[in-house]
Amino acid sequence: MADPTVVKREVFSSRNVFILAAIGSAVGLGNIWRFPYVAYSNGGGAFVIPYLVALLTAGIPLLFFDYAIGHRYRSSAPLAMRRVGRAKWVESLGWWQVLVCFVIAVYYAAILAWAGMYFIFSFNQSWGDDAQAFLYGEFLQLADTPHIGFDFVPQVAMPMALVWVVTLVVIALGVRRGIARANVVMIPLLLVMFLILVFQAIMLPGAVDGLNAFFTPDWSALTNPGVWAAAYGQIFFSLSVGFGIMITYSSYLRRRTNLTGSGLVVGFANSSFELLAGIGVFAALGFMMQATNQTMDEVAAGGIGLAFIAFPTIVSTTNLGPVIGVLFFASLMFAGFTSMISIVEVCVSAVRDKMGLSRVMATAAVGIPMAAVSMLFLPTTTGLYFLDITDEFINKFGILLGAFTSVLVVGWILRKLPALQQHLDRVSSVRFGKLWLGLVGILVPIVLGYIVFNEILTKIQAPYGDYPAGMLGIFGWGMAGGIIIVAVVIAFATRWRRDVVTEIDEAALNVKYEEIMQK
Template identity: 60%
Template sequence: MTATTQTPKREAFGSRNVFILSAIGSAVGLGNIWRFPYVAYEGGGGAFLIPYLCALLTAGIPLLFLDYAIGHRYRGSAPLAFRRMHRAAEPLGWWQVLICVVIAVYYAVIVAWAGMYTWFSAQLTWGPGNEEGFFFTDFLRSADVAEVGLSGEFVPQVGIPLVVVWLLVIVIMALGVKRGIGAANMILMPLLTVMFAVLVVQSLFLPGAMEGLNAFFTPDWQALADPAVWASAYGHIFFSLSVAFGIMVTYSSYLKRKTDLTGSGLVVGFANSGFEILAGIGVFAALGFMAQSQGVAVDGVASSGIGLAFVAFPTIVSQATGGSIIGVLFFGALVFAGITSLISILEVIVAALQDKLGWRRVRTTLVVTIPLAVISMALFSTTTALSVLDTTDAFVNAFGIMAVALVAVIVVAWLLHKLPVLVEHLDRRSSFRVGRIWKLLVGVLAPLALGYLLISELVTKITEPYGGYPDWFLGVFGWGMVVALVVLGLLLSALPWGAHSHAKDDPDYDEFLQSEDYDPDPETAAVPTASAPSERSEA
C-alpha cells in the first residue's frame, strides 16, 4: 500500500466571490488609473480599443487562465506549483517571488504619497499654481542622483505615512487569506468602486469635460497601422491583469477543488478592463476641464503616471468648484487600489516562504514584511527616492515581469509540454472549454508578443541610458537588479525544503494526481513524501 502523509491544511478563500473580488483587487491597481488613460489616448483614442480588446482576448485572458490552471492544479505558491510541475521549473517561481519583493518595496511608498495627498486635497495644502513645485520640492524634496549620489536624508512627510501603510498591510497579511486578504478586499473593493464612480460623475459635470472625452474617444484610425500601438496594447494588458509574476498562481491555489476557473477568469478580466475604461472617462473629463481653464488643447495637459496623479490632478483640484471633494475621491481611490494590489504582491512572497519552510502564518508574515518595510523606508523616504523608484519600476517591469512571462510560457508549453494537461484541468472544472485555441494562443502568440516587446525594450534601453541617469546608478538599480533576480532565484531553488513544509519532494506530482492516492474532493489532498516513490516500488 502506498505511503502518504497529510499536508498541513492549506488556507482558502471563503468563497469563489471572495476570490474574484481579491483577484480584481490585485488587477485593479495604480496603473489602471494613471497609466491606461494616457496609453489609450496616445494609441489612437477610441481606435485603441481595438488592439486593446484583441490583446485582452488573445493574450491577457489566456495567460490568466494559465496562471489559474497552474496554481489550482498544483496547489501551491509560485515556487511550489512550478516545482510540482517539474523540479527544474522551481527557479521560475522564485524569480516571480523576487520580482514581487522589488515591487512591494516601492509600491508601498506610492500608496503613502496618495494617502498624504488625500489629506492635502481636503485643505489644498499645495496652494494654487504651485502644484508641481510642491510635489517635487516641498513634499518629496527631490535631489538629483547625478549630483548628490544616493541620499540618506530622511523626508518625514513621506517616511511617517509609509510606516502607517506598512503597519496596515502587515496586520492584513498576518490575519491570513480568509480573515485578512479576503476580508480586506470585501471591504475595500466596493468602497473603491463607489468612490471612483462618484469621482467620474463629478468629473463629467466639470466645464470642458466633453472636450476631454472627445480627445479620449475620438478614433485615430491611422494609429492601427502602427506596430508600436499594438505592442503598447499587449504590453499594458500583461501588466494590468497581474499575470506572470506569481499573484494569480498563488491566489488560485486557495480555491476549492470544484471551482469554475475560466468563468472566474472572464469576470476578473472584463471587470479590470471596465474599471480602466471608467478611469479613462473620469481622468479625461477632468483633463478637459484643466485644458479649458488654461486655454490650451487637451494634449497640452495630458500626462501619465506620477505627473498625472501628483501634478495634473492637484491642479484640477485647485481650479474646480468643489475640487477638494474630487481630490479626496481621486487620491482615496488610489490608496484603496494600491492597498489591494500591495497585499496580493506580498502574498506571493509570504506564501512561497510558508510553503518552503513550513512556518505558521504570523511568523512568516513578520519575517517577510518587517525587512521589506525597513528597505522601503531606507530607499524611498529619502530625497533621491523618486529616481530609485523610476528606475527600478522601469527595469523590473520590462526585464522582470515580461522576461519571466516569456521564459515561463516557453518552459511550460515547449520544454515540459504541460499545456495538454492544463487544458484538461481547465476543461474539467470550468463553465466552458478552452481547447486547442487556448494552447495556440498561449504556446505561440504569447511568446511572439512577449519576445517582440522584450527585444524592443532591450534595444531602447541599451541605445539610450534610461532617464539620463548615471551609469553606476543604472548598474545598481537597473541592470544589476535584473541580473540579481535571476541569480537569487536559482540560489533559492537550490535550498532544501523544510521537513514540515507544504512541499513533498516528489519528482513527478502529475503522476500522483493521476494515482489512486489522489482524492479530488477534499480541499487538501494527500501528497506523497520524499520516500513515497521507493515505497511504491516495494509495494
C-alpha cells in the same frame, strides 16, 4: 484518496470572495494613471481595438495559465513550479516571481504613502498654486540631481511606516480574516467612489472636449506595430499575471472551482475599470485644458505627473475641488492597497511553503526585511529617482521577461500545457480546449518576446531617463539581473521542509480530480 499535493492550505470562503481578491490585485495604480495616457498616446478611441484583442488573445489566456498552475498544484509560485517541472532549475522561475514581488512592494509602499498624504492635502489644497513645485520641492524634497542618498524626508517616512504596518497586519490575519475581508470591503467602496468621481468629472465644463480627445480614433495607429505592442503590454501589466500573484491566489481555491468563469469575470472587470478610469481622467483633463487655455497634449500626463501634479491642479481650479481630490486619492489608496496585499502575499506564501512557518512568523520574516529596505531608500530626497528606475526595469525585465520565460519553459520545454488545458476544462464551465493551447503556446510567447526584445534594444541604444550609468547599473540592469541570480541560488541552495511533496504523481492527481468532479 489522500491529497497528493498539500498537507494543509488555507482557502477562500467562496469563489466570489476569490474573484473580489483577484480584481483587487488586478485593479491598481496602473489602471487609473497608466491606461488613460497609454490609450490617448496610441490612437485614442482606435486603441480600444488592439486593447480588446490583446485582452482576449493574451491577457485572459495567460490569466488562465496562472490559475491552472496555482489551482492544480495548490502551492506558492516556487513550489508550484517545482511540482510542474520536478527540478530545481524550474523552481527558480517561481523564486524569480517572488523576488519581482519583493522589489515591487519596496517602492509601491511609497506611492501608497504619497496617495494617503494627498488624500489629507485635498481637504485644504495644501499644494497651493503650484502643484509641481509642492510635490518635488516641499513634499518630496527631491534632490536636484539623481544620485544615491539617504537624507530622510519625515513626511514621507511616517505614512510609509503606517502602510507597512497595515499591510502586514492584514496578511498576518490570514486568507479569510485578512486578505478576503480587506478586499470584500475595499473593492465595492472603490467602485462606488470612482463612479461618483467619474460622474463629477463629466459634469465639469470642458469635459466633453477631454472625452473627445480620449475617444476620437486615429485609425492610422492600427497599422503601427508599436501601438499593438503597447496594447499587449498594458494588458500584461494590469492583469497581475506573470509574477506569482494569480498562482498564489488560485492555490487558495477549493478543488471544485470554475476557473475560466472566474477568470473571465476578473479580466473584463479589470478592463471595464480601466475604461471607466479613462473617462474620468480625460473628462477632468478636458476641464483643465479649458481652464488653463492649454492643449490636451500639454495637460495630458501619465503616472506620477497625472496623479500628483495634474489632478491637484484640477482640484485647485474647480469649485468641486475638495470632493474630486478626496475621491481621487482615496481611490488611489484603495486600488493600490489591495494590490499591495497581493504582492506581499506572494512572498509570504513562498516562505511558508519553504520553511513551514506559521503565517504570523512568515509575515514577520518577509515583511520586516522588505519594510526595512523600503524605508532605507524611498523616504529620502533621492527616493523618486530610485523608484522611477526600479519600476521601469522590474516591469520590463522582471514581469514581462519572467512571464515569457515561464511560458516557454512550461509550454515548450516541459510540454505541460496539455495537462493544464485538461485541468481547466475539467473544473470549468467555459472550455477553450485547443484554442487556449494555441494562444498560450504560440501567440503569447511571440508577443512577449517581441516586446522584451524591443525594450532591450531601446534601453541599450538610449539610457533610460538620462540617468547616470552607475544608478542604471545598480537599480536597473543590476537589479533585473540580480534577482535572477538570487532566484537560482535560493532554488539550489535551500531545501523544502520535510512534509512538503515536491514531486507530484500526475496520474493520481488526475484521478483525484475526476473523483471530485463526479461527486
